[in-house]
Amino acid sequence: MNVTRVLRETARQWGLAWACSVTLVAIMLVMSATTNVPLHDPDNVLPGYIRFPLIVIAVLAVDVVPRVAVASVRRRLAPWRALVHVMRDRWPASHWWFAANGVVSWYVCYAAFRNVKSMAPIANPLRWDDELAHLDSLVLGGHDPARLLHSLLGQGWAAHLLSSVYFLWIAMVPVSIAFALVWTRVGSAGAWFVTAVSVDWLGGAILYYLVPTVGPIYSDHPTFAGLPHTYVTTLANDMWDDRVKVMAAPTTYDGLQTIAAFPSLHVGIMVTITMTVILIRAPRIARIAAWTMLVLTVLATVYLGWHFGADVIGGAALGAFAVWAAAMGTGNHVGWRPVLRRDDRPAPMDDVASRALTTPL
Template identity: 55%
Template sequence: MNTWLAFRRSARMFALAWGCGLVLAAVMVVMAVTLDLPILDPDGVAMPAYLRMPLIVLAALAVDVVPRIVHRARVRRSGPTGLGPITREVMRERWPAAQWWFAINGVLAWYLTYAAFRNVKSMAPFANTREWDESLSTVDQFLFAGHDPAGTLHAWFGTGLAAHLFSLVYIAWIVLVPVSIAVALVWTRHTSAGAWYVTAIAVDWFLGAVVYLLVPTVGPIYSDPGQFADLPHTYVTTLQDDMWADRLAVMADPWGAGTLQTIAAFASLHVGIMVSICLLVRLLGLPAWVDRAGWVFLALTILATVYLGWHFAVDVLGGAALGAFAVWVSGLATGNRVGWRVRLVRPRETPAAAGSTDPAGASGGHHAPPG
């Protein structure tokens, strides 16, 4: 497979992800111009995402090739002078042109969608000034027969150790997504699986941005902070305070704030993306322990988002529907389908197989680890 064909094939695999990114980027630019708002790097305070994400990918690449290089050097009893040829050999086998284009297309399409999503999310309160928190709270009361979901969870789990546990779950999710993207693009040699996963996450971001524009909310922790006053201080408490300070600064002076506001509750993308991950783990046929761990983490995520006040219960339902739809539509778009039913389809030729004589390298992606 020559370089041009490899590029075209990988671009087609991520066509929907690129489409989500480009449409959101266009919406972002139009909103920035019409509302007189800045476009900012979404993670420019500590380390910009355009630096952090490539570093994560490079770290995953190192984990992919370094153990193979070391193992091969030990088997051949090669000295330091033999590491160069072995490294080139492993790189040719594991990283032919097709695999490079697959990873590059995937990470760029995903990051474009993510960066545009973050900016559109920040601009949403300026585009639609109505807040739907009171209406969603009413729906929650109806669903729970007059009881408040967060208050019910506080009564069930208490307001001590559980708060720290749920805080840890919430933060772990933040780490999970970029790492799983790197795994899907670097470690898997089943490109249909990797493309399906990355595209599903991009669709999640896209749909989330649309819903934030249509139904702007701030969530229970901000619309009714009193019901969370008994919770102990955790890392999430600091995060919630910082996010509210950013929102106030952005709403007062979007150009002078130098940051984005990141508050929007409906629908819950924490839940939506975890639903996408759990469904894809099942559809991709990953090991049973991964499947069980995913569903357990989803359940903990649902509890954490409501318990800590990030979301209403109805946000969870909306997020679950969003995540399930993202898996279905991205399966259709990446060719993982039989008619209108999505299932994993193995490509006739994987990037690793195109440039590798190592059977393990060509077939090691049967159980692709996208998340």
């Protein structure tokens, strides 16, 4: 094995992702030292360093098990021989190294991001909610975007639908990371996407500190009091309880607060996903699904009161910038224009279904 070549390739694919992680860790440590706020595991139920590898393993099983079954039948192999054949074909050492770099760099970035987000209102206690609400009103000719959506969509079925969209987004992000690391056989595409999400985390954390806000659902609660009770209602109440406890005893409370509105990373990461599937020429169904989820996410964040209209614009700008910056950082560009590298060729596929996942329509 040529160690120099491996390290050079790793730096090309993952250098920017690791740089984002190290930068966020440095910011986290500085903020912790200056505010005397201790660091916390961002996941209380199941730690992320366990949860994210489990997601990758689950997706790996989805990738491998059907192929083992097909190889057993087609090649008349014993199951264990079929497993060896599939793993050798689909998971050489280079792909294990690729996936490990992606999972670890992204999780370090995520854990640091959650801690920085929690400390942001302690380090900068100002709140810009009134200014952003005024900006929304100015742009919309005196109207509030959430009230407009409530009048257009009503305050019944739309609340339940958009609440479901919000929770779907929460599950979609770690799963999309796992798929980018497991399913892709064009390493440059997977590294591009995972790195772009890391840039989103870094940019979001910095802006949370510079423009601290809580969002309309907290700063203008009466506007959303007429919405029916949904899972989002429970989540919003729990998040506010955590924030109150953190702000009351930041140096002793064993937990994180997760409220910060500008920019909307829900929108930002959906823009990152949508632009990525377009630029790598993913199957048409993936592009349609991404566009649909992006529109529904924008509606959900404003309708439910998580974000101001200005947060949506800021998130979209950050998401687009993250795709461009990650393209520059991973070598997926021609000049200043993002273009997927084609030197990482897909490995042979065993079946028609697998080919359909990677062939543009």
